[in-house]
Amino acid sequence: MLDLAKLAEQIPSISQHFKNEVTASRQRVERAEFLLKQTQAKQQELIEIHQNWHNRFIFSAGIPVEPLDTRITLSAAPYRHSVFATDGSQIAPSHHEIAYCYLINIGRIMLHYGQNLYPLLDSIPEVYYKPEDIYLSKQWGIKVEEWMGYRRTVLEAQLLSEMACRWVKPPGAHYEPNLAMIDGSLIYWFFDSLPNEAKELILPPIQNAWEELRKANIPLMGYVSASRSNEAVNFLRLQACPHDTPNCVMNCGELMDEKTPCHVIHPLRDAALWGYLLEPGQRGPLWRSSLRILNLYEEAQWVYFCYVNVGTEIARIEVPAWVAEDTELFSQSLSLMLTQVSKGYGYPVALAEAHNQAVIRGGDRARFFALLEGQMLKAGLRNVGTSYKEARKRGSIA
Known part of the structure; x- marks a missing residue:
């Protein structure tokens, strides 16, 4: 039990710390604005320096593909359009439960506007219990909980592509504007640490799903809320x-990154800088990410990003190269995204509903294991139940 009386003693110092941080952040932003104007005057020269020296950097810097003073006000979304989204949740395996297995639940959302069509709001659960599902990752030193998260990422991409491509007519036919959204980044950092055998089971299915979206001309977008990236600032x-x-x-090889002479605005984040530069409904310049992990991606799937003032926050918006390079499709996708934020009162409604469909609450977890227990008893198994430790933790004598 949390002792609020003892906790209250620490609150004043915490609030003072954040007050000081706000002042320091504003000073960093002012320095960054001045540096941004200098950079803008030499933008092309600095891009060439990046191309020639990026393999000697100790940081990752995005590459601007538009002038740094770009400020574009997004237009309203077309009256008729469709939005697709998926999100996932899971029940992790535990030796203290009835059976050592895990469950992944993917929420699916398909919303149609101005078309007099019913939406789709449901979830697809999948239980993994076979030895090859549970113990496969251990040969690479990957914990089951981590592997479960990777499998979830694959399912989110596959079900998003399957849902959207089934609905949208074949390429070349007329269809309403549409957008496929995922919650979070399109850059999957964990790929870098995976052994090649594990990558072959995770990366190709995701790339194939994205390729199906490209063939159907369904723009893919990653919506990153509260982004902590500093690629643009770098x-x-x-x-x-x-x-x-x-x-x-x-x-500067012997210095810590934050101690280098070029890091004069550390630890400023991209979102903090563009928060002072963009008006609500505006986007900043488009960038191409140069993170090393993208070398594993197909060229058409390289990730581009921009920052958008959606009214409630500065969101980092990511799209694959084939979307970014189609100016009309990119602008249309941003318009649909901004409309989703408006309908969701500050966060894309399709992503919020996908989360609500996917989330597994305490009651859902209890019902899942109760259903599993019943089926195991029917199958003739005995001594089925949770461990004494788990049972004891669920109650208290205090």
């Missing part, structure tokens, strides 16, 4: 570098 560090050549390994 590009400004090229202008701040005091050395003749930006060879970070040679010039």
Whole structure:
């Protein structure tokens, strides 16, 4: 039980810390705005420096593909359009439960506007209990809980593609504007640490799902709320570098990243900077991510991003290359996204509903294991039940 009286003693110092941080953040933003103007004047030169020296950087910097002073007000979404979204949740395996298994639940959402059509709001559960499902990842030193998360990512992509492509007419036919959304980034960091055998089971299915969306001309978008990325801000560090050549390994290899002379606005995030530059309904310049992990992606699936003031926050919006390179499709996708945020009162309604369909609450977990217990007893199994430890933790004598 949380002792609120003892906790209250710590609150004043916490609030003072955040008050000081707000002041410091504003000072960093002012320095970043000045640095941004300098960078804008040498943008093309700095892009060439990035291309020549990026393999010697000790940080990842996005590459601007539009002028840094780009400010575009997004237009309203077409009256008739459709939006697709998926999100996932899971029940992790536990040796203290009735059976050692795990469950992944994927929420599916299909919303139609101006078309007099019923929406789709449901979820697809999948239980994994076979030895190859449970113990496969251990040969690579990957915990079952981690592997479950990777499988969930695959299912989210596959079910999103399957749902959207079944609905949308074949390429070349007339169809209403549409958008496929996922909650979070399109850049899956965990790929970098996976052994090749594990990558072959995770990455190709995701890429195949994305390719099906491309063939059907259904734009894919990742919506990143409360982004902590600093890829765009890191590009400004090229202008701040005091050395003749930006060879970070040679010039600053012995320094911690935050102690380097180019890191004059540390720890400013992209969203904080663009929060002072964008008006509600505006987007900033488009960038191409240069994160090393994207070398595993197909070229058409390289990730581009921009920041949008959606009114309630500065959201990082990510799309694959084939969407970013189609100006009309990209603009249309942003318009649909902004309309979703408006309908969701600050967060895309399709993503919020996908989460609500996917989430597994305490009662759902109890009913799942009760159903499993009943079936195991019917099958003639005995001594079925949770461990004494788990049973004891669910009650208290205090």
